[in-house]
Amino acid sequence: MTKQKKIMQTPRNSMKKMLIKNSTLLVIWGMLSFLSCGSLLAQEKLNLEEVKEAALSYSHDIKNGKIRIEQAEAAKQEAIANYFPQVSATGIGLYGFKDFVPPIPEMLPDGIDNFYQAGATATEVVYAGGKIRNYSALASLQAETRTIQAEQATDSVILNTEQKYWQLVQVQEQLKAIRASKMYLDELLKQQQDLLSAGLIAKNQLLRVRTNRSRVLLQQSKLGNQRKLALLDLGLYVGKIYDTTTVVADTLKQVTPPRLKYPKPDLDFQNNNNYKLLEKSITASQLQTKITKADLLPQVSVGVNAGYFGTFNDAIDSQFMPVAFGMVSIPISDWWGAGRHKVKQKALQEKIVQNNFEDRKDELKIGIMKSWYDLMDAYKQINYAKDNLEYANENLKVQRDNYNSGLNNLTDLLDAQQQEESAETEYANAYANYKIAESKYLFVTDNL
Numbered sequence: 001m002t003k004q005k006k007i008m009q010t011p012r013n014s015m016k017k018m019l020i021k022n023s024t025l026l027v028i029w030g031m032l033s034f035l036s037c038g039s040l041l042a043q044e045k046l047n048l049e050e051v052k053e054a055a056l057s058y059s060h061d062i063k064n065g066k067i068r069i070e071q072a073e074a075a076k077q078e079a080i081a082n083y084f085p086q087v088s089a090t091g092i093g094l095y096g097f098k099d100f101v102p103p104i105p106e107m108l109p110d111g112i113d114n115f116y117q118a119g120a121t122a123t124e125v126v127y128a129g130g131k132i133r134n135y136s137a138l139a140s141l142q143a144e145t146r147t148i149q150a151e152q153a154t155d156s157v158i159l160n161t162e163q164k165y166w167q168l169v170q171v172q173e174q175l176k177a178i179r180a181s182k183m184y185l186d187e188l189l190k191q192q193q194d195l196l197s198a199g200l201i202a203k204n205q206l207l208r209v210r211t212n213r214s215r216v217l218l219q220q221s222k223l224g225n226q227r228k229l230a231l232l233d234l235g236l237y238v239g240k241i242y243d244t245t246t247v248v249a250d251t252l253k254q255v256t257p258p259r260l261k262y263p264k265p266d267l268d269f270q271n272n273n274n275y276k277l278l279e280k281s282i283t284a285s286q287l288q289t290k291i292t293k294a295d296l297l298p299q300v301s302v303g304v305n306a307g308y309f310g311t312f313n314d315a316i317d318s319q320f321m322p323v324a325f326g327m328v329s330i331p332i333s334d335w336w337g338a339g340r341h342k343v344k345q346k347a348l349q350e351k352i353v354q355n356n357f358e359d360r361k362d363e364l365k366i367g368i369m370k371s372w373y374d375l376m377d378a379y380k381q382i383n384y385a386k387d388n389l390e391y392a393n394e395n396l397k398v399q400r401d402n403y404n405s406g407l408n409n410l411t412d413l414l415d416a417q418q419q420e421e422s423a424e425t426e427y428a429n430a431y432a433n434y435k436i437a438e439s440k441y442l443f444v445t446d447n448l
Helices: 002-035 037-041 048-058 060-079 130-198 201-240 273-294 338-404 410-444
Strands: 086-093 114-127 299-310 319-329
Touching: 048 130, 048 201, 086 130, 130 201, 130 273, 130 410, 201 410, 273 338, 338 410
Parallel strands: none
Antiparallel strands: 086 114, 114 299, 299 319
16 A cells, blocks of 8 residues: 555656746746846837827828818808809900991991990899808808718727727737747646656647647737737828837726716717708708799899990090899799709608608617617626636636646646636627727717
8 A cells, every 4th residue: 555655646746846847947937038028118009099199180081071171161152152243344346357337428437347345244133032042051051061070080080090909909918818828838838748758648648738839829820910910900090100019008907887987878869960960961951942942933133234335446436334234034934844843852852851860860879779788798798708717717727736636637727728718818809899899889979
């Protein structure tokens, strides 16, 4: 019995010595890592606020939005100009190779073979069925719409920037988890090599650890490339080229329960730009109908013309002649013809816009509700992933202790290690998904 007990204790004693040796290696590795931190400190670190500022100053969508506002303001001034008189000037000169007014004895002995006339006309529309007023209102409405759309373009750029940023955080945290797995398997592989050298395990156990390590190395390579692509995508979007060593400053942090910040969905449409645009589409449709109706009403205008005419050779005396005039235009045939049908089309289009308004208002409400529920679910997923990670860490610790004590096999230990690796990845995904879900909710509620 004593001999059998001694044989059973021998592998355990050997494993204890190896563990002490491996612990020493880990301490040395930790010191080397600390000494190499100086190079890491030189890495550029990105934070979300700086990235958003860069995106806002670079975005072509925002620049185009500002240009469209200027266009709308120019159209507004054009509409206002229609309130003022329209002034034009004309001039004409004629020279004939023979008299186009033959000589008249005692009155016009030489005849007239040349003539000139110069004049200016000012016309003011007195009444146009409200067309000028409605055109001006439509131009003002367009300027307001462009301003809202420019604000939405800014919000869209912020949303896209935050999504790209948190996706980069997600990949970076996944890469941290896979690197930790590699360190763990490196240490386990060293232990297996020592045990194999001592003749305490079969070679297939060493090969199994190497297989798992190769899987981790491949995953590390893939994640490294994904991180570079995510960094490039973010850099191109904000107008900067980042070095591949650049890292994001944000990591997995404690999240405030969303119900404390957003106790219920924000369905206040009065301050929502999406809703405002829907309302303005109705107003624009109504104004277009009024403009079309104005074509069926009489149009009254008055004006004055001042003309100066004569001949170049003074065959007749030059004269100045001012003339005032008034004009009334009544589109009678449009009352039953094409004009009437145009008005009907506009009226029907107005009803379509009203129906679309009701549908899109419901869609907006559903979108807000969905984004709010998605946010709540994303927070729950963080809690589940966090609990799962704690269980996986504890399970890995227990399995490693049991393995070192000879109470379980290598398969159980490797399974526990993969579960812990998956739990780390799920936690990183849950955190990034929550931050993205929060950005989407703030975007659809116009609070970004």
